[in-house]
Amino acid sequence: MTAKKAPAETTKPHWRLRAARHGRRLARDHWRLVAAWAVVAVIAVVTASQLLPGRAPSETPTGRADYAIVVGIPGLRWGDVDREATPTLWELASTGSVGSLSVESAASTTCPLDGWLTLSAGSPATSDGRLVDGACPPVEPESVEQASENASAYVNQLELIANTNRQNQPGVEIGSLPGSVRCATGVGPGGAWAAASPTGRVDRYSPVLPEDPDALADLLSECVMTIVDLGQLPAEDADRDRALELADAELARIVESRPDESLLMVAGLSDVTAAPHLHAVIAHGGGFDGGWLTASGTGREGYLRLVDLAPTVVAALDRPMPRPFTGVAAAVVDGKSDDIPAVVAQLADVDAEAAAQQDAIMRFLSILTVAGLALFIAASPVLHRIRRGAGTHHQKPPTVWTFRAVVSAAVAVSLTLPAATLVDFVPWWRAEHSMIALMAATVVIVLTLTALVLMAPKRRSPMGLMITVSLVGVVVVAADVLTGSRLQFDGIAGYNALNSAGNAGLGPLGFGVFAASLMMAACCAAQGLQRHHRAVLIVLAGCFGIWIVGSPYLGDDPAGAVGLTVGVCLAAGMARGGWLTFARFAWASFAGLGLLVALSIADLTRDEAQRGALGGFMADLFGGAGGGRVRETLEADVLATVGNPLTVLLLGSILFAWVVLLRPSGGLKRAFGLYPSARAGFVGAVVATLLGGMLGGQGFVPVGAAAVITMPLALIMAQRSLARAQVRDGGLEPADLEVSAQPESIDAADGVTVESRG
Incomplete structure (x- = not known):
């Protein structure tokens, strides 16, 4: 007998060999995705290194001052400045x-005491005061x-408020602020609060301005900084005019007695x-002798x-800048007209x-919510009747006019926020009735855009109409940002100058509109290409979108x-097919994390005064104050989400998609099966706006704006996919629902056409 050979012993390949094989397989099967992410990373690094520095003012004051006098008149607006009633203010302007x-301060409404404390801190502060009958109490x-x-x-209670x-x-x-100059004079109760040390001590104090010019000159030059409270302006017109005259007269005495330089x-x-x-x-002297005031923070x-x-006062006095300051020193930009009435009128119109x-804004968004x-x-x-129109129940399908009305209404809703961006041209x-004028102008622009879109080529094609919208x-958004x-x-x-004067790029609504529109346009256009x-x-x-959104000179x-990026x-x-998986989300998140690191490193290399919000957050994080910034972001997310219609x-x-569109009679699943790239666009739009909003302290506002764009488009896709299915099944004629007899080429380049009946 011949002895049987023992089976050869099988050994597992070395782990390095297995890793190499796995890497080669990944490179072979997913090289296009890896290349795509590499391109995104390269563009992100270039954007971060070249475009991240904050906006620097065009010109900075070259002069310095030996003394600084800050005069506060709580409630003073440019509409109060008049050549006859306030000649001193007019001359200074x-x-x-x-x-x-x-x-803006740390209080929801900045009352006079909140303003004086914010001036003292150089950061948003609050007194935790309360309004009385809708009005701010005086100091x-x-x-x-x-x-x-x-x-x-x-100053009583200041130490307690400072600790709070x-x-x-x-x-x-x-x-x-007073700690940075060592000697500060306070005039009036508000001036005392702003000039006091954290323990409440004021170096020099006078309840009112001295009547004697010499005594006033001595008071203004006793310390290098003097903070003067000329009183709070009343809200009523009659009392306000009288208070303005008195404040302007006191200001004239300060101008006459102020020290040189x-x-x-x-x-x-x-x-x-x-x-x-x-x-x-208004700033006068110390290099501020004309032009517009600005700061890199705005x-x-x-x-x-x-x-x-x-910071402006400290910089003018050439003192070291305290670290707690969150503001930046003001600068001057040329371009102010010599026509002072026109300048004052322009500033009053801005207010x-x-x-x-x-x-x-809230009323407008409420109306848009009701319309959606x-x-x-x-x-x-209508979707239900399209599905059942050729079934055993023989329910009468919707008419072509009903079909057109739904499509037109969906297009109009989707174009409302871009139209609201354009409405500021009016x-x-x-x-006199600004809200009526706003709504009328918006309706005209929406109807105009809707008519142009519905007359565009390939308007009967789901992809063509979605690309156009x-x-x-x-x-609209990119042209405005550029x-x-x-x-x-x-x-x-957009956003409001009252609480976002430091924002010079995209607001939460603008980001939501831009990101969602960009994702849908790119993915719907990609549907007509070969898969690879x-x-x-x-x-x-x-x-292109990351550059528009991420550059501090733009978004x-x-x-x-x-x-x-994610x-x-x-x-x-997902554009080639398939759904959102954990692996895909993980790889996309790594790309977003890489961009975040690149932006953070580039921002941290800048001067502290030039850093953006991301650099400031990272500096606080490394300095041990990151927990507070995270809490502020989460609080901002909650407030933005709860307070927005x-x-x-x-x-x-979400309810409409879950109960109607994603049901068998809804048509969206069928449309997603027909157009995988469009499905990828919807997922990308939701993820981009959701992450961008949550990371930026804007809550669900961007994704809500994206829903205004994407949900009407999803409705159009679902309706036309159902209609085309009924045409292909022979139950309805193409003219009944204004669709073509043949479907669009889905994956013609790959030689396969697949339609889901789910």
């Missing part, structure tokens, strides 16, 4: 540098106790009622924030526009850029 002041003179043995004083701000808002140090700043430090406004700010000519006043936008929900409700029975805020959002975001600023679909070419088109469009939204990577991976529309969109 003529010869000095001017701008609009956003008085009580009794809160300041003057020492009997010398000219100093003590320090505890609730890490990094806010009340008393940073001094900087004089006059500012409306706060609101006086619950209705917010932009306020007047990125816009003619705008300052309340937190920028303290009127900001106040009108603040009052109209009404569209969903009206479209549900000065609706100047009308999406391109409107991309072109030309300076003029329509975003104080725009209905789709990712290339999506990535190229995504790189200035690093959180949005990260979210868009959305682009997901869409590129688009949250209701987002919830209604």
Whole structure:
């Protein structure tokens, strides 16, 4: 007998061999996705290294001052400045540098005491005060106790308020401004609060300005910095005019007695009622001898924030800048007209526009929410009738006019936010009934855009119509951002100067519109390409979008850029087919994390004054204050989500998709089976806007804006896919539903056409 050979012993390949084989298999099967992500990473690094530095002012004051005098007139607006009634203010505006002041503080309404404390801290602070019958209470003179043995004083409760701000808002140090100059004089109760140290001590104090000019000159030159409270302006017109005359007369005495080589700043430090406004700010001397006031923190000519006043004073006095300051020193930009009446009228109009936008935005979004929900409700029975029109029940299908009405209404809703961006070309805020003027102008623009879209080529094609509608959002927002975001600023679909003077790029609504429109346009266009070419088109469009959103010279939204990166990577991976998987989301998240790291490193290499929000967050994180910033972002997410009507529309969109569109009679599953790239566009749009909003403290606002774009498009896709199915089954004629007899080429380049009947 021959002995049987023992079976050869099998050994597992070495782990390095297995890893190499796995890597080769990944490179062979997924090289296009890897290449797409590599392109995104390269573009992200270039964008981060070349475009991340914040906007630097065009010109900075070269002069320095030996003294600084800050005069606060809470409630002062440019509409109060008049050649006859306030000649001193008019003269200072003529010869000095001017701008609009956003008085945002840590309080929901910045009352006078909040304004004085924010000036003292150089950071948003609050007194935790309350409005009385819708009006701000004045600063009580009794809160300041003057020492009997010398000219100093003590501010009651300031130490307690300073500790509360320090505890609730890490990094806010009340008393940073007077501490930076060592000797500060306070005049009036508000001046005492702003000039006091963290313990409440005021170096020099006078309840009122001395009547004797020599005594006034001595008071203004006793310390290098003097902070003067000229009183809060009343809200009523009659009392307000009298208070303005008295304040202007006192200001004239300060101008006459001010020391040589001094900087004089006059500012409306706060609101006086619950209705917010932009306020007047004038700087004279110390290099501020004309032009527009600006700061790198605002990125816009003619705008300052309340937190920028303290750094401006310290920089003019050439003192070391305290670290707790969150503002930046003001600079001067040329271009102010010599026609002072026109300048004052322009600044007053800016305030009127900001106040009108603040009052109209929520009502506008509420009307848009109702319109979107009404569209969903009206479209549900139409989809049901299309599905059953050729069935055994022989239910009468909807007429061609019903079909057209639903498509037209969906297109109109989807174009509402781009139209709201364009509506600022019309000065609706100047009308007597501004809300009516706003709605009328918006309706006209929406109808015009809708008519143009419905007359475009391939309008009967689901992909063609979706590309056209999406391109409107991309072109409108991108053109605005590339030309300076003029329509975003104080725009209905943008942000408000009253609380976003430091934002010079995309607002949450603008980001939602742009990201969703870009994803849908790119992915729907990619549907007509061969499968292995789709990712290339999506990535190229995504790189353009990341540049628009992430560049601080353009969109200035690093959180949005990260979210868009993840959305682009997901869409590129899903464009060839398949659904959202954990592996795809993980790889896309790695790409977004890489972009976040690149942006953070580039921002941290900049000077502290030039850093953006991302660099400031990372600096706080490494410095141990990151927990507070994370908490602030989460709180901002909650407030933005709860306080915005688009949250209701987002919830209604989810319900409509789940109960109607994704049901067998809804047609969306069928449409997703027919058009995998369009499905990738929907997923990419949702992920990009959701991540961008949550990381940027904007909550669900961007994804709510994206729902305004994407849900009407999903409705059009579902309706036309159902209609075409009935035509192909022979139950209906093409003319009955205004669709072509043959479906679009789905994957003709691959030789396969697949239609899902689910």
